[in-house]
Amino acid sequence: MLKSYYEILNITPEATKEEIKKQFKKLVKMYHPDINSSFEAEEIFKQINKAAQILLDDEKRKNYDALRNVNKEIYKSQKIYKKYSSGYTFSDLFSKKEKEKEKEIINGKDITVNIEIDYQEAILGTTRTINITHSSICPKCEGHKFANGQKCTYCNGLGEKIQNKKITVKIPPSIKNKTKLRLKEEGQKGINGGKNGNLYVIVNVINQKDLKIENNTVYYDAFISPYTAILGGNITVPTLWGEAVIKIPPLTKTNQSFKLIDVGVLNEKTKKKGDEIVRILIQIPSKITSEEYHLYEQLKEINSKKKNAKYIY
């Protein structure tokens, strides 16, 4: 480390002008080239002269002290104080200070994105490619927006560079709704060696339409018309694994259930699927034509003539 002017004169920074003068005279007598002919003495004599020149001038000493204090404060923690122990002017100091400020370490921000997957994907695992917009300080103008006195052409004067990045996210099997996946350091870029932020992916397992899930069993209510209930017919129902066709037998009653085997929830351990229970509900049409009305009247008429029909209205 270079010596301060106080150290060169071997005095404390609190020394008065009289004390400095006294000490300077003493050192001159020791190191003046006429008295001391050694090479070291010549060098020391130069240094004590320079130190006295500064410290005996009120204005120069004031500036020097201010510089020392600022330097200490700014650079102490950064362990580069030694560079500034003497000899710098204020303009050097402030430009250095500015540069250090620019080099402040800033960690990148986290990014959170939501994605949707369906139930099969949640069970089996899947991948999604997502587009991430990264912004980072322009490497050319370093965020100043200008380079060489002109608008920075690299970032078009924005001071930052926007980059789109495609990231493929691997979604593991058996993932639960609202699971937050963390992709380390795929967030916004850190500045001056700061860490990148993380990318968080929230996985939303979208509800399968009208399917209720309990343990490994899926439940579904299928609405059928009165004539399908009476005459029978094929109906299509959703399952977790696609659509299935159920053959409704004639005279199917409301609340009657059908079991679809092996289309329920996959058990990860046993690798077996549960079942789906389809409950039949007869839906009365909200509108009918007059022709249908007359046909129903006829049905009612026929029914009233039947034996044992007295509890059915």
Ligand SMILES: [Zn+2]
């Ligand atoms: Zn730029």
